[in-house]
Amino acid sequence: MSNPLGIAVVGSGIGVEHIKGFQVFPELFDVKVLCDLNLERAAALAEKYRIPKVVGSLAEVSSLPDIDVIDICTPPALHLGQIESALKAEKHVICEKPLVGSLAAIDSLARLAAESGRQIMPIFQYRFGRGLQKLKYLVEQNLAGQAFVFNVDVAWWRDTEYYRTPWRGKRATELGGALLGQAIHALDIVLYILGPAKSVFGRVTTRVNQIEVEDCVAISMEMRDGSLGTISVTLGSIAEISRHRFTFRNVTAESNTKPYANSGDPWHFSFNAAGNEKQMKGALEQFTPSLEGYAGQFYRFYHALWDGTELPVTLADARAALELIAATYHSNERNESVTLPIGPGHAKYETL
Ligand SMILES: NC(=O)c1ccc[n+]([C@@H]2O[C@H](COP(=O)([O-])OP(=O)(O)OC[C@H]3O[C@@H](n4cnc5c(N)ncnc54)[C@H](O)[C@@H]3O)[C@@H](O)[C@H]2O)c1
Structure with missing residues (x-):
């Protein structure tokens, strides 16, 4: 890992708030790349926040050796595939809420993260x-x-x-x-x-x-x-x-x-x-x-990553919130009280 950490932000909607958050600490984070399918939107933001490189695909970001962390700020249904790609490229991942759309997906990401030795931090700022x-x-x-x-x-x-x-x-x-x-x-x-x-x-x-x-x-x-x-x-x-x-x-x-x-x-x-x-x-x-x-979340993330301590928001945290949502949807559909936890085999494990 480089110090400051090399950051790529993917998505230039709420991504702007992430850029501002990282840039509070130039000694901890260097936002080197902004990625968006909409190159015009990204270029305008990159110019304003002095981000040197704009690219149009996550694949391009993944191949850059000086990027340590890929920060995903794209629409929800894209998160799962993009997190998987970032982990395969051996990058740490930060990802906006909702992390993914099923408990099965979170459990599978937890396994992937453990295998890759890389961290995933969901956003709950x-x-x-x-x-x-x-x-x-x-x-x-x-x-x-x-x-x-x-x-x-x-x-x-x-x-x-x-x-x-x-x-x-x-x-x-x-x-x-x-x-x-x-x-x-x-x-x-x-x-x-x-x-x-x-x-x-x-x-x-x-x-x-x-x-x-x-x-x-x-x-x-x-x-x-x-x-x-x-x-x-x-x-x-x-x-x-x-x-x-x-x-x-x-x-x-x-x-x-x-x-x-x-x-x-x-x-x-x-x-x-x-x-x-x-x-x-x-x-x-x-x-x-x-x-x-x-x-505040990024500052704590930086220190947890270098110290090897628990991230300020974990996959388990994202799972707990999603589990509560899955249980609520299930309760609504069944007109009954739903007991947690929800694991493999439950009707709401694979999809919400
Ligand atoms: N934590 C919060 O308070 C908060 C607030 C707002 C949004 N969000 C979350 O952030 C995520 C993004 O929301 P938004 O409001 O910024 O959406 P948005 O539509 O304004 O911006 C998303 C950007 O992602 C880009 N994009 C789409 N597909 C892409 C791809 N394959 N590769 C690269 N870029 C791609 C789009 O061109 C767009 O510029 C959502 O998950 C949303 O729920 C969180």
Whole structure:
């Protein structure tokens, strides 16, 4: 591996946010190549962000010896094949959400990654918001106490303009709807704080736009730790919010409601004056804020890669979120509660 790591970004839509994230740390990352089928789009971006090389195919990127990491920011249905190609070319891989469209595919990628000795890091950049990180810190210090309930709202707005991008809204190319494409971050946040889900009852429907995939969802679920939660998702909310509210024995943690930044500050923490309030407040004073968003995930990725420690987001994390989505779809189709885990032989293992 070279230091700084040689990076190729593939896809110049959200790819621009990745480029900006890498370029916060020129001593860690050197974005050497931008790849896109749309060479004009890529060239404009490359010029703006001083990326020296623009290419039109992943095959070209894979053959470049000075690239250590291929960062995939293309439409969802392409991810699986592109990750496989990047691993075959002996590159590390970063890939946007949703990583892939089935649990079987994630398990197969895990085997491929182990064989190739290369790493795959799925993107869940909202994890690194400072408000959420404070709660994570309290939980890791064993101060929050027993988890009781959680409530999540993802109330966003998507109109026909959004679905003009041809891959959106279609099962074959987007792989799923509001759960997979939008609320997956909110699901990851729940799993990140509380650990694995145990059972799910879910309803999904399409009411907002004329698309093939769901745009409204209601989930009622139980976590393996015994806590209960509800998740509500719509892409038809004129007033947009995102909200996480976690009720633990010793703390109620409430996110802000900024739709695309609710894991960041400010979060509101309410403590029990008759409990361990003093310790909790002391812990929060000790909390050292770190970097957020894409830059925060990439910074942690760099150090994990060089130190040989666990990546900030793992294949297992992507699997857990996808498993919850698969269980919700299954519950909706069967009109019954679905127990996790989902493994080989389950109706939702090979496809969503
Ligand atoms: N993490 C987040 O918050 C977040 C936000 C937005 C999008 N995303 C995800 O990022 C991915 C891309 O979304 P987007 O909004 O940027 O889409 P987009 O359509 O705006 O951009 C995708 C780009 O990929 C290019 N492309 C398509 N096929 C290609 C190929 N075979 N080789 C090279 N380039 C190719 C297209 O020309 C296009 O420029 C999706 O998986 C989406 O879900 C994540």
